[in-house]
Amino acid sequence: MRVLVVDHPLVAHKLTVLRDKDTPSPVFRQLTEELVTLLAYEATRNVRVEPVNIETPVTATVGTGLVKPTPLVVPILRAGLGMLEGMTRLVPTAEVGFLGMARNEETLEAITYAERLPDDLTGRQVFVLDPMLATGGTLREAIKFLFKRGAAEIVCICLLGAPEGLSILEEELAEANVTIVLASIDERLDEKAYIVPGLGDAGDRLYGVVN
Numbered sequence: 512m513r514v515l516v517v518d519h520p521l522v523a524h525k526l527t528v529l530r531d532k533d534t535p536s537p538v539f540r541q542l543t544e545e546l547v548t549l550l551a552y553e554a555t556r557n558v559r560v561e562p563v564n565i566e567t568p569v570t571a572t573v574g575t576g577l578v579k580p581t582p583l584v585v586p587i588l589r590a591g592l593g594m595l596e597g598m599t600r601l602v603p604t605a606e607v608g609f610l611g612m613a614r615n616e617e618t619l620e621a622i623t624y625a626e627r628l629p630d631d632l633t634g635r636q637v638f639v640l641d642p643m644l645a646t647g648g649t650l651r652e653a654i655k656f657l658f659k660r661g662a663a664e665i666v667c668i669c670l671l672g673a674p675e676g677l678s679i680l681e682e683e684l685a686e687a688n689v690t691i692v693l694a695s696i697d698e699r700l701d702e703k704a705y706i707v708p709g710l711g712d713a714g715d716r717l718y719g720v721v722n
């Protein structure tokens with residue numbers, strides 16, 4: 512497993528506004544999309560490509576095309592849905608599948624309540640979107656599920672990660688073909704397993720509070 516923190520002043524600036532508790536939902540959504548596009552630029556550095564023959568108005572030449580099937584993008588509902596537009600803006604031909612997962616706030620266990628993905632992911636490159644990596648339980652389950660379906664490589668794009676969750680994933684997935692791309696590794700988890708300093712509940716800030 513590899514971990515990549517994108518170190519860029521615009522990422523740091525947008526993330527700071529996102530963290531601010533006074534940033535309203537519409538601005539939060541917009542900034543999430545913008546941040547994802549910046550992170551996705553790094554996260555797709557090893558996207559699979561192949562030579563393609565084209566003709567410019569001047570001559571024939573060999574260019575670069577995405578290998579088919581194109582990457583599969585999997586937002587984890589709810590909060591990951593706020594990242595989808597920012598990702599597909601960069602890779603418009605990507606296919607999109609969905610995983611609905613929620614962390615039980617008492618047991619901290621991740622449960623899967625919805626799934627709409629191809630049955631066979633053999634050999635596929637998969638990009639998972641979830642803004643928050645806290646205990647790591649949600650991503651661990653999602654990654655396990657995708658490998659079981661045959662995925663060859665998984666790149667997770669997150670906004671914030673906690674050192675506790677990252678350590679658990681690093682232990683369990685040491686040899687796996689997984690990359691976690693983040694805007695920041697924060698200080699720690701608090702007693703409710705929320706990321707500190709964090710940004711609060713990403714789903715609630717994007718879409719409002721549900722119980």
Ligand SMILES: O=P(O)(O)OC[C@H]1O[C@H](OP(=O)(O)OP(=O)(O)O)[C@H](O)[C@@H]1O
Nearest residue numbers: 589590613614644645646647648649714
């Ligand atoms: O690393 P973990 O400890 O598993 O926590 C992280 C998960 O918690 C949040 O989702 P949540 O369960 O709040 O669902 P939501 O997106 O519907 O708000 C977040 O988007 C992650 O999926």
Ligand SMILES: O=c1cc[nH]c(=O)[nH]1
Nearest residue numbers: 645705706711712713
């Ligand atoms: O800080 C956290 C932890 C889990 N889920 C969130 O949305 N935020």
Ligand SMILES: [Mg+2]
Nearest residue numbers: 712713714715
């Ligand atoms: Mg939530």
